[in-house]
Amino acid sequence: MDFYQALISILASVSLSVLSNFIVLRRYSLIGDAFSHVALPGVALALALSFDIFWGALIFLILGAIFIYLIEKKTSFYLESLVGFVFLFSLALGKIFIKDEELIESLFGNIKSTSTNDLILAILVLFLILGALFKFKKEFILITFSEDLAANYRINKHRVNFIFLFLVSLAISLGIKIVGILLVGSYLVIPPLFGMLFAKSLNKLILITGFYGFLTSFISVLLSNYFEFGPTLVLVQSIFFFLGFLFKNLFKNI
Amino acid sequence: MLLKVTNLKVKFESKTILENINFEIKENEKVGILGPNGGGKTTLLRALTFQIPYEGEIIYKEGTKVSLVPQIKNINRFLPITVGEFFSLFKIKLTYLKDFLKEDIFKKQIANLSDGELQKILILQAIFQKPDLLLLDEPTSFLDPINKENIFSLLEKFYQEKPFAVLIVSHDLSIISSFVERVICLNKNLICDGFLNQITPDIFEKLYGYKVGIYKHKH
Numbered sequence: 001m002d003f004y005q006a007l008i009s010i011l012a013s014v015s016l017s018v019l020s021n022f023i024v025l026r027r028y029s030l031i032g033d034a035f036s037h038v039a040l041p042g043v044a045l046a047l048a049l050s051f052d053i054f055w056g057a058l059i060f061l062i063l064g065a066i067f068i069y070l071i072e073k074k075t076s077f078y079l080e081s082l083v084g085f086v087f088l089f090s091l092a093l094g095k096i097f098i099k100d101e102e103l104i105e106s107l108f109g110n111i112k113s114t115s116t117n118d119l120i121l122a123i124l125v126l127f128l129i130l131g132a133l134f135k136f137k138k139e140f141i142l143i144t145f146s147e148d149l150a151a152n153y154r155i156n157k158h159r160v161n162f163i164f165l166f167l168v169s170l171a172i173s174l175g176i177k178i179v180g181i182l183l184v185g186s187y188l189v190i191p192p193l194f195g196m197l198f199a200k201s202l203n204k205l206i207l208i209t210g211f212y213g214f215l216t217s218f219i220s221v222l223l224s225n226y227f228e229f230g231p232t233l234v235l236v237q238s239i240f241f242f243l244g245f246l247f248k249n250l251f252k253n254i
Numbered sequence: 255m256l257l258k259v260t261n262l263k264v265k266f267e268s269k270t271i272l273e274n275i276n277f278e279i280k281e282n283e284k285v286g287i288l289g290p291n292g293g294g295k296t297t298l299l300r301a302l303t304f305q306i307p308y309e310g311e312i313i314y315k316e317g318t319k320v321s322l323v324p325q326i327k328n329i330n331r332f333l334p335i336t337v338g339e340f341f342s343l344f345k346i347k348l349t350y351l352k353d354f355l356k357e358d359i360f361k362k363q364i365a366n367l368s369d370g371e372l373q374k375i376l377i378l379q380a381i382f383q384k385p386d387l388l389l390l391d392e393p394t395s396f397l398d399p400i401n402k403e404n405i406f407s408l409l410e411k412f413y414q415e416k417p418f419a420v421l422i423v424s425h426d427l428s429i430i431s432s433f434v435e436r437v438i439c440l441n442k443n444l445i446c447d448g449f450l451n452q453i454t455p456d457i458f459e460k461l462y463g464y465k466v467g468i469y470k471h472k473h
Contacts, residue, residue: 027332144330146324146330148303148305148322149329151305152303152383196334199334200334201334205334
């Protein structure tokens, strides 16, 4: 892995880890994990027409989000069932059109195929996510806390939800390039779990998860000469969580 | 007139939840909304705060500020913020709140609050927005008798200081009767609208679909 690729992994990790707080707090962890699979046909299409898989993934994720939003508005289906349906449909569609040798790469990612263009993309995504969190912090908190309460402050929940989904789609599309469709879900679940072990306020939670994203990806970059980056990252994230859990509980008992 | 609702109708898919709803709220009026589960009480509050699509007319007097206190069961309490942070989100200065809350509560996590504390905090948050109309959705459902009393004395105290109109949803006439002057009964349609002494057992039978006795306590 060269220096740029290492930088891309770290920037993408920080973006995803920070954003994932709101996913977990809204109890969308598994929904987000399933949703990331919607990118597969987009990745297949991008590979077939040889354009960047980031854009293929992003287009399909946004189309998927719009589709889910429209059906959810018209029916009383559970969100998780709808996402499950769209996820399975996309997986089947993607598998039919993708070549077998490309399938493994799209499922587990390939950091070594990233270029300096991706570095610009990673920087842009990080700035967009941090900027949006800064600008819409109150909106995100209120929508997470209570949609009824958000209405008091003339907050348009559809608009805020759409901005949120757009950011999630951006971050997932970037993450897919690095750790792949199957493993990108680890970012949506594990960093906030670690953060919530220690954070007593939302600001601290965002700081802790950001630092956790940085540290775990940095260590995984160092280990990537010996092991494949994506799976290593998930294992490092998990080990940090267990250590944090042990530390917290030992500390409490002393 | 603060609020005028004309021919309000709310549908969800093909199911009609509210129909032919007509009522008015005057300034500084205290009104209760009674009705069975699924009768459309919460839906009415969501329509009045323009959260859901509706047919008919909801017209406020110009410049009316509305504050809704949602049911605490619809609140996501896992948010890792302290009570102090929560109030500062709404730019409410903590010094204003010291008369109503114990000081140690500001450092407490929302997740660690009792139902009574959370309800009180939501009401304070709404009242400090200085609303012309305060909408309360079952503010006492999960509370013990002492906390129920506390909530109403808090509301009464603020009302005495600077009156505002209140629309309070409840299942329990006896609880709101000490506070409200007028009652609206809701079960898909408007079953009644009148002063407390005009609510008869017949109206209750129509509202809940079975005979309900009204017992008057002698004090």
